[in-house]
Amino acid sequence: MADTAVHSTDVIVVGAGGSGLFAAIEAAEMGRRVLVLEKNRAPGGTTNWAIGSLSSSASPMQAAIGIHDTPAAHFEDMALFHGALLCRDNPELRRAFVENVPDTLKKLLDMGVVFFGPMPEPPHRVPRMHNVLPNSRAYAHALYRRARELGVDIRLKHRARRLLFERGRVVGVEAEADGLQHRFIALRGVVLAGGDFSANREMKRIYTGEEIAQADALVETSTGDAHQLALDVGAEIVNGDIVSGPQLRFVPPKVNLMTMLPPSRLLALLMKWCMGKLPQALIRPFIMMFLTTVLEPQRKLYESGAILINRDGSRFADECDKPQFAIPHQPYKEAYIIMDGLLAKRFSTWPNYISTAPGVAYAYLPDYRRNRKDIYSTANSLGALARKIGVPSTKFEKAVADYNSNPRPGTPGLLQPPFIALGPVRSWVLTEGGLRISPAMEVLSKGREVIPGLFAAGATGQGGIILEGHGHHLGWAFTSGRLAGRAAALREVA
Incomplete structure (x- = not known):
């Protein structure tokens, strides 16, 4: 009409x-x-x-x-x-x-x-x-x-x-x-x-x-x-x-009260003052509540031994060889980053960060544990972690065992609990x-x-x-x- x-x-x-x-x-x-x-x-x-x-x-x-x-x-x-x-x-x-x-x-x-x-x-x-x-x-x-x-x-x-x-x-x-x-x-x-x-x-x-x-x-x-x-x-x-990418990035934050609030100048000025005056330990959790961007985990995670698991519980690619091209072909076009306790400890302090992030420069695993509970899961056994992220536990445990039998050179494998899953991650592109x-x-x-x-x-x-x-x-x-x-x-x- x-x-x-x-x-x-x-x-x-x-x-x-x-x-x-x-x-x-x-x-x-x-x-x-x-x-x-x-x-x-x-x-x-x-x-x-x-x-x-x-x-x-x-x-x-x-x-x-x-x-x-x-x-x-x-x-x-x-x-x-x-x-x-x-x-x-x-x-x-x-x-x-x-x-x-x-x-x-x-x-x-x-x-x-x-x-x-x-x-x-x-x-x-x-x-x-x-x-x-x-x-x-x-x-x-x-x-x-x-x-x-x-x-x-x-x-x-x-x-x-x-x-x-x-x-x-x-x-x-x-x-x-x-x-x-x-x-x-x-x-x-x-x-x-x-x-x-x-x-x-x-x-x-x-x-x-x-x-x-x-x-x-x-x-x-x-x-x-x-x-x-x-x-x-x-x-x-x-x-x-x-193109920019494809890049593996975490799914966007779930909408919450903080991201729904108008980005007022008063709030921004308060944050700026706090960033200059208060200890990072106090200001980091507050700033990360306002993140709306889609953050990119760094390659060093995979080089250090983290692996990618798809929604079927399978490891589907060499994580250091362009996995972003493989993820679009996986179920639901997504995957999870799997770490163990040793890697978790390592990626909790400088210089081993999970990703860059606005306001805090670098985001570590504790930042994700506190502020991105929607993409952070942990358990003391692989089977329990599989249930938390909704993947078949038998396939998941086998995929990790197969990796541990031949881990990335220079890394011990994923052996020490607790086990952590970050994700899902998806492959995004900007033209x-x-x-x-x-x-x-x-x-x-x-x-x-x-x-x-x-x-x-x-x-x-x-x-x-x-x-x-x-x-x-x-x-x-x-x-x-x-x-x-x-x-x-x-x-x-x-």
Whole structure:
């Protein structure tokens, strides 16, 4: 059924994640009428599941501790992260990013977002990694509030279906909501900010191959809709074969009261004060209550003797030889990390951590025991542990016995109770391929010509920039959103 009404505005943004909301804010602050179309029931997108770090030079926090840093230095250091991917990078986009991300960080501070840091991360020559408090949901909370203050019209549960293309330019978006088709006209421009395509198996199959196509997406609604909208009008995807992962990560935390609370500035400031004043033993459990990201167990666990067991109770792969490719083929596409008492003691203190974690830097086994009871199980016998995690005890005991008969070189096997299971873990992937864009965030055609009226940001508009290292993905999402929103707002009315 069609809606005969035609709605007109200055700028249309497709997607209400971090990049889309920033694009909307930038355009609205320039006095433009802005409409945001978001297919999900709530804003935030992948930003809500990010670790939460943002890397920038020339920040007030750096200046406060006497660090003099410049975008030029950041530009040089970013290249040091890329390794073999350096030849795939787009230096023009990298320069646009580093020159504008300091203002992005300052705008977030003005919106009330609280950071701690900066933290060091070699090969950055100085600390640049700023970490959000209390968790990554603070970004969408602040951005959504600011957008509404500016009068941005945010339409949730509106899925963009196609771009309206007339007289050689993009003039609007056709979207579906509640079974009705709506036509929205953009007098100045359309910004595509719909995230990556990690949940689109066919698109992954085309660009990354069959193995990657089987890995799950961190966000199930990251289906590449915005990419496809642009492809339909002649755009192309750059670096479509590059992915983050697959990575083995723990399932997300179960929703609890702490993660449901609004990420208030007062709470964030309290946490920041506590982190600077109180002993880690007191503050760690409190901070970990607010984790919303999907944490990644480190490879050293397996090198030290931990094994992976599937839901059938079987060991199915060499844990040190890309098990992330095997997990999508296991029952329920998941597995459990099995440790014994010796490994548990070892991974309770530095330098043997289970994973990195926002706010506490490194999370050890006691952190998981206290704060992730949903993925932590322990028992004094293998049979009892099998029952706790719901796997067949006979197969499980045999799998561990077989491993103990030929354990990983240099390790004794899993012999000493108590026995611990962490998980389930699943294989997650984020795609890095984005639409080819200009440094002004204009979407380019296969012939490298500007598609008039069309802009892209975030993962949708990654456009060839390589974002290795912590804090660059979020930094790019927000900064490219700002630049795309500004470019669309400045475009002459057709």
